[in-house]
Amino acid sequence: MKNDKDVISFAANKKWLSIPEETRRMLEQNVWCGSCRDAVTIEKYMVEDSPSGIVLRGKCKKCGHEVARVID
Numbered sequence: 001m002k003n004d005k006d007v008i009s010f011a012a013n014k015k016w017l018s019i020p021e022e023t024r025r026m027l028e029q030n031v032w033c034g035s036c037r038d039a040v041t042i043e044k045y046m047v048e049d050s051p052s053g054i055v056l057r058g059k060c061k062k063c064g065h066e067v068a069r070v071i072d
Contacts, residue, residue: 012049016056019071027071031056035065042067 016024031042045058053072060067 009047009049012047012054015049015054016047016071027069028056031060031067031069033060033063033065033067035063036060038062040067042069 019027028045029041030039032038033040040063041061042056042058043061045056048055048057050070052070054070056069056071058067059065
């Protein structure tokens with residue numbers, strides 16, 4: 001069974017976990033889905049490092065479309 005959250009980068013995961021849990025939950029529930037054309041909840045996501053901060057890459061909970069959220 002695959003976890004809902006896979007980690008690609010330990011550094012990115014450290015940054016992600018440094019964000020208060022309540023804020024992380026709000027960020028997970030506010031990801032734009034181009035297919036649903038709405039803010040949705042991201043699931044089965046990976047935490048990646050990016051030049052502008054970290055990126056959550058995963059699936060839309062409503063339709064399964066790939067979504068991403070940049071957190072700077």
